[in-house]
Amino acid sequence: MTSQTESTCSRCGSRCKVTAYDSVNVRENPELKAQVLDGSLFVWECPHCGARNLIRSQTLYHDPDGKLLVWLTYGSEELEERVRAAYGGIPEMKDYTLRFVDDAGSLIEKVKIFDAGLDDVVMEMAKYVTRMELCSSLKDSAEAVSSAPFKFLGIDGADGEITFAYPLDGQMQMAAVGFNVYEDCRGILKRNPAMAEAAAGFAKVDAAFVGRYFR
Numbered sequence: 001m002t003s004q005t006e007s008t009c010s011r012c013g014s015r016c017k018v019t020a021y022d023s024v025n026v027r028e029n030p031e032l033k034a035q036v037l038d039g040s041l042f043v044w045e046c047p048h049c050g051a052r053n054l055i056r057s058q059t060l061y062h063d064p065d066g067k068l069l070v071w072l073t074y075g076s077e078e079l080e081e082r083v084r085a086a087y088g089g090i091p092e093m094k095d096y097t098l099r100f101v102d103d104a105g106s107l108i109e110k111v112k113i114f115d116a117g118l119d120d121v122v123m124e125m126a127k128y129v130t131r132m133e134l135c136s137s138l139k140d141s142a143e144a145v146s147s148a149p150f151k152f153l154g155i156d157g158a159d160g161e162i163t164f165a166y167p168l169d170g171q172m173q174m175a176a177v178g179f180n181v182y183e184d185c186r187g188i189l190k191r192n193p194a195m196a197e198a199a200a201g202f203a204k205v206d207a208a209f210v211g212r213y214f215r
C-alpha cells in the first residue's frame with residue numbers, strides 16, 4: 001500500500017510528490033524485499049537535482065511466511081499505542097515476532113536477523129557483549145565505542161562468524177565475533193525468562209532494551 005506525500009528536497013528545496021510505502025507484504029510483493037534490504041524503499045530521488053532524500057514515513061513490514069511484523073514508527077508513541085490496542089491478542093499473530101523500530105536502518109537490520117534464522121533479543125545481547133569487549137581492548141576510543149550504535153551486518157562461513165558495523169570518528173568499523181558469543185547469549189536469555197517475556201508482543205528490542213537488564 002502506498003500513499004502520496006509532498007516533501008522538500010534537502011539539497012535544492014524543491015517541493016516534490018513522493019510515493020511512500022505505508023505497508024509492505026513480502027509474500028504478495030516479493031520484489032519489494034530487495035528494496036527494503038538495500039534501503040531504496042526508504043529514499044526518494046529529487047527530479048530536479050538528483051539528491052537522495054530519506055522518506056520519513058511510517059511503514060509496516062509484513063513477512064507472513066517468516067511470521068515477522070516490523071513497524072517503523074519513528075518513535076511515535078501515539079502510533080505504538082494504537083497498534084498495541086488494535087493488534088494485541090489477535091490469534092493469527094500468536095506465533096509472530098512483533099517489533100517497533102525507530103528508523104529504517106533498524107527495520108533493515110531486523111529483516112536480516114530473522115532471515116538468517118536468528119533471534120533479535122540474543123543479537124542485541126551479543127552486540128552488548130561485543131561492545132564491552134571492544135571497549136576494554138580499545139583504551140583510547142573506549143568512550144566513543146561504548147555509545148556507538150552497532151548493527152548486525154551478516155553471518156557467514158561454516159563456523160557462523162557474525163559481523164557487526166559501528167561508526168567511529170566518522171568511519172564505519174567492522175567487528176567480527178564467533179558464533180559462540182551468540183550461543184553464550186542465548187544461554188543467558190534462557191536463564192532470564194523476564195527478558196523473553198518483555199520481548200513478547202510488540203516490543204522495541206534495541207540497545208536500550210538490553211541495557212535495562214545488564215548494567
Ligand SMILES: [Zn+2]
Nearest residue numbers: 009012046049
Ligand atoms: Zn533537489
